[in-house]
Amino acid sequence: MTESETVFSEKKKIIGYVAGWKGVDTARIHAEKLTHINYAFANVIEGLVTEGEGRLEQDRENMKKLHSLKSKNPDLKILISIGGWTWSKGFSDAVLTEESRKKFTNSAINYLIRHDLDGLDFDWEYPGMEGDGNIFRVEDRENFVLMLKSVREALDSLQEVTGKYYLNTIASAGFKKYLEVNDLGAAQNYLDFINIMTYDFVGPGTDTTAHHTNLFNPKEGGRSAAQAVYDHVEAGVPIEKLVMGLAFYGKSWKNVEDENNGLYQPGEWNRTFPFLQLKELESQKEFERFWDDESQAPFLWNRLDRVFISYEDPESIAAKVKFIKENKLGGAMFWEYNEDSEDRDLLNAIFENMYNP
Template sequence: MSTKLAAILGLMFVPVSVPAQGSHVESKPAVIGYVFPQNTILKPTDIDGHSLTRINYAFANIQGGRMVAGFSHDAENLAVLTTLRGANPSLKILVSVGGWLWSGGFSDVALTPQSRAVFIASVDDFLTRYDLDGLDIDWEYPGMTGAGHVFRSEDKANFTLLLKELRADFGRKQKRGGRRMILSIAAGASDEFLAHTEMREVQKYLDTVNLMSYDYYEPEGDKITGHHAPLFTNPADPKKISADASVLAFEAAGVPAAKIVLGVPFYGHVWGRVADKNHGLYQPGQPIPNAYSPYSVIVDEMKTGEFERFWDPAASEPYLYNAGKQIFVTYDDPESISAKCSFVLKQRLGGVMFWDYAGDPSGTLLGTINKQLGRATAAGKAVQ
């Protein structure tokens, strides 16, 4: 990971699956935000806890087979986040472990009953110490190298066993009078991820599958430009990819729609040296400095007047092109976020998640999500 209308459509959000093995399906769409402060210290005013149902704090690390704090101020930051539950008791605070750079320990952790037991005990200690509501597993990726990590063919079955044993452990603690713990994963939106996992079985132990339906195109790995988070597949797209196609693939793999949470990006990707053909879309390009660009930076760049915004009706996605500098930008904005929220409600998915909160300090995109999902504020009024 580098960071995702009821009133409008007149639809009621109804779960379409029955919880299994201790998992739980929410009756209303979730709004899940990944918070990634790294080595900075959060203030309570940095996060709008009323506009979220769940915060996934990123990232805990794995060392010596145990889950450990990842950054120097995790204790202070988690304390800040848990205080937000005072004003919004329905808010859940989770820790996400792993991520693109810190998934190297998962294959070893999941390998044997003994290694899984050690890891799960460390999870229990961590969640108790910081008064958290659950765990998000961000293994990138089982059975695949990811960012150069150790991987094994056994990862496929061991991923299932790790989640099954985590759910059983959470269930035992709940029966002994503890709170119900949430268990989720961040899932790669690709056929490769599905080929290396047993999602029909895995989903039984999860509350949500947070689908990373972004980064379909990235300057570092793709020699042509493209939408990095298209809602629908543009017939002209050489890769033929989209969030819609990924959702269908996960459903076909056995994941109920109500457990799939659609990921949206609060950032974009930038290519340089892109010729002015089709306004730069699906054209050869090259990575440039700061190719990963937060939404707030993209908005500021648009104010210069050097970029023209275009809308791809087939993909339901915007893009920018600077003809003078030959720069192409793929990103999400309020129009595309609104379309994705409409899709979530129409398909009766589990909700929306986004990476990451810091990408839009203005709250424009989060406000759009809440408005389009028809969520209410603490005062009981629809978010405007």
């Protein structure tokens, strides 16, 4: 790394995922408050990293718009996120053999060159276990590491040609089974950092209300962002390589029992809300905001309509950023940029708390 790259790597990261299918409006992106943008997503089709079906022109135009943000922030890094919940079905086959991994790696490098990117972010959901109906194998454990090694070596070879350092990162799951079926201790050797998806702890199929992106959890064995970090460290990942995920959306239940202001009560799964809408709900008299001090998480409760909402707000973000700084994590990432309020309340909360003295 050059001296400037070393300085940049030491700066706490603020990584925003941008959903390509929503388009890119550069006027709404505060590039000076981000260190990285992960553009979502590229697909894996027939063993190759490629633009999604019918997306080539849209992705090309979106990438150009993202690159233009470097005029506001020359240090901004732009990566492609490969996979995601829906598009992770091709990974296991793509990395099954040495020959297929070479083919896959070359396609990833070609994608990076084609769009003049600063790195690759692999969002395989999940190696060694089921996500959205993806093929998975026991061999994924070893092949995931071999894939990352192959990509790292190819990026280093490209650096010898261009003189530029390229990032290799992943999005990892915020639950322990993912760490049990994978070898993150070996994988991290080929990664610059790991974005932990410390959200969606509950959701569709959960018939009891709870926090979905809480920092702590007082319940024995309960899931939390902090526990996910501790589990990754126990799995062999240096804590400075870990980036904590934040949710720019909330999850709701309906027909909730009227006890404990709706928290930890039986209810029916309802839907997700972007923070943009949640900010409006906060101002409605039917909804009352509560703060769970043990979990360091807010929630909204509508007693009249019996609707409970778990979400992220500036106060919970401040608590998480404090945890990130005190424990010397690499930084914070969030899904997804367009779901923030018009005033960018959540991004501002990350930025102001991250860089305050």
